[in-house]
Amino acid sequence: MDTKTNGALGRRRIGIPALVCMIIAASAPLTVVGGGVTSNYAVTGLLGIPLSFVVLGVVLLVFAVGYTAMSRHIHNAGAFYAYIAQGLGAWAGIGAAWVALIAYNALQIGIYGMFGFVLSSFAAASLGVAIPWWATALAGWVVVGLLGINKVDLSAKVLGIIVALEFLVVIVYDVVAVGAAPEGVTFGSLEPGSLFAAGVGAALVFSIAAFMGFESGAIYNEEVKDPKNTARRATLIAIVIISLFYAFSAWAMAVGEGDSQVVARSVEFGPDLMFVFLEGRVAGWFIVLGNLLFITSVLAALIAFHNVIARYIFAMGREGALPRALAATNRAQAPVAGSLVQSVFALVVLVIFAIAGAGHATGELFPVLTLFTWLTNTGAFGLVLLMLLTSFAVFGFFRRREHTENAWVASIAPLLAGGALLVLFGLIIANFGVLIGLEEAGVLAWLLPAVVIVPGIAASLWGRSLRARRPDVYAGIGAGAPVD
Template sequence: MSQEKTLPSTGTNAGRGTGKGLSKRTLGVPALVCMIIAASAPLTVVAGGIPSNFAVTGNVGIPLSFIVLGVCLALFAVGYAAMSAHIRNAGAFYAYIAQGLGRATGVGAAWVALISYNAMQIGIYGLFGFAAASFVNAKLGLNVPWWAAALVGFAIVGWLGINKVDLSAKIIGVLVGLEFVAVIVFDVIALAVSPEGVSGAGLAPSDLFTTGVGAALAFSMAAFMGFESAAIYSEEAKDPARSIARATFIAVGIISVFYAFSAWAMTIGTGPSQIIGESQKYGPDLLFAFLSGHGAVFISDIAQVLFITSLLAALIAFHNAVARYVFSLGRESVLPRRFARVNARHAPVAGSLAQSVLALVMLAVFAVAGIGSPLGELYPVLTFFTWLTNTAAFGLVLLLVLISVAVIGYFRKHAAGYSLWIRVIAPTLSALTLGAVFVLIVVNFNVLIGSDGNSALSWILPALVVVPGIAGLFWGLKLKKDRPDIYRGIGYGGAPDTSA
């Protein structure tokens, strides 16, 4: 007999009971924080993202950029966290937008979220495959292709995706802890070396707000992607009314301060006058070259292994997020109901398998397309990883702006007990500041994907996010006309909103 079962159409709405399926009261605040931080991949950001940011933008103020963005996201988290006490839905982004801006808009947001989270997850396979294959080949003298190494990660992620979420959380917790240790060791060595002395270089406003500030903020924003994912696990959290908000604020604080400190330590360890040139010379290898160059070869090797596992942790986190979005949409019949299937381990197996199939197809496409590429070994990084993850960042920041506006709409109807700061001021400031970041991403998109301004990719990739969003909006309106029973349950876990 099959172990799969289809969920009944009983969701959550403002704290009411949830539909059966996902594990209940499984994840506490520490586990949620680990899942969030894993998605942002600390070692990947410090070893790969920060040097790339220095190299591409030529801006020394990268450390300060994380503080600036941390403040923007803290403003976002005020309203987002307040809504999390009422809305418990595995399709967090689209559920929030559906209840704040309307159900049809929520369906459009659902398509944007699905495209963006899938693009982020699948794109990371490119960097994972490259990093894993390069390390194994260098240490063992083999010639493993990047796609073969990516398939190993794919198998691990797929297996964990159909198991209970607390297993993924435990593995991710260990990996994230090791990542922090590796980065802290680098920070300590960098500050001890400090060839030009310890100073506030990189933290002064004059360092950041100069040439390349737009691209710098756009690059740094990608480092935060996944910070909002606690709400996706609201149906599996031990105390969703409090734990989602706490986990989000804790994660934003840790991520912004930790990245700012590590970027500053890299600046001081390399030398403020040398950081741009060295980043352009070494790119993502700067951290490892620095450790090797200062006699810490063994530590460098360990850091490279942890860099690979950092990517694996991010793959797991984003895979889980996509699976729960698909599950939630299937439960509400926005997608076919079969996508709401769970297995005996309470894992959203249909959503997990759907994401795995899509990832496998994209892996195959890029593997075949890369045969004989003039980019050589860097092909999966400069195309597969760069194109998809920056497309994802484009979509996710757009969703953050929409949610900021949705908070205002939601609390117009549920204002009791909430201050003007939570209901209006903070979300308005969030919409304005994140809207500015979104504009910067659009303006600098060709820089982010490494193409010239005339490249068709500069508009094709964003269109892959925007066009499905518009199509989703019209699909929602069609449901309103043709299937009002389904439409009433959009964003409410399939249970019609009795207050509407």
């Protein structure tokens, strides 16, 4: 592989539609509706899951006001890292970078557990071939790795096709569900009382996972066609689409099953509920297509998060927070070093879990109950922490610099978002044991969050020492590429 270390990514390659697709792909629409929404209904027992997406959508839109304003001033492939460095200090940015690396890797590698399980199950049910989950996960790992070292617009095209087909399947399900309406077309799931009751914290925490990955808009700001506007517009569009689409689909599920039955049916069938409902109501080939797209939906999320991690490693290497060799790009102007490092790390974790799962009591569900559940929730924990810190970093950035932004953009919206995200982060901590499937308090409930926070604290302390030892490197942390 021909590489170079000039710190240059491909310029002017991504437009607004492609970037919106890449952001939405990270949330895996079919996986969220088929698996996330049903799990939320089942675990919380609340009817108001559709409203949770609206509430979180509003919070993230307020957050995005200041966040996207920063994208006009700072172009850096490590967005949260760069914004926190510029707003709170380089030492804080270095700590945030390590939190981001661990959180995004946890999310991406955890998703391999779900991918391996669903592809293995599909092969057994449709082809009669027994393939271990780790083997199918490795097949996905190869595809993700190859796309990661190619031009970013190739990944964008692949993700665009997958996302479009996912939306088609979910829309068909929504229409059929609303048409069935055994208890009539009701709106109880959108009433505040159906959400704001005991369990609302867990419901919001489950639903926030559907938005993970929207940072991608700013991460690709060095590669978009219009660095001043593309990332900002794509991020806002993606948040609105994700929020309304998931809210509508969760409402359609409640209508299709009946408000009084949707929780019980979600407990009974879990992620299979959508396809159980569609049996007998649509053609058999459509259900097969839906199952295939469920698999590609998970694959799309793997690709999207892999690209994010590769760019974080690239950004940190370029600025000296990691070895500068990790800023290597190839002829396709892809961050090849970062891509290969992430692939190797993912392979190591997959091997560890494959060995640990041999003969485990949970059987075929092992990768879902451990690798997927543990790591994806750990990743969501870290990313909400980063959003919280970024809100206050935006406030600090504009307070210390001359700018033309109004008070709403520079001060009010970031502080409002910071307060809301602080509450959400507290809810995640309080409900973390529930999220990872613990029936009672255990070591994992504090160990997994510590895996995210402790390296971040250590990196921050190292960053403070860097100011005295290498002031030239310290001064460049978070600077990114020159603003056009």
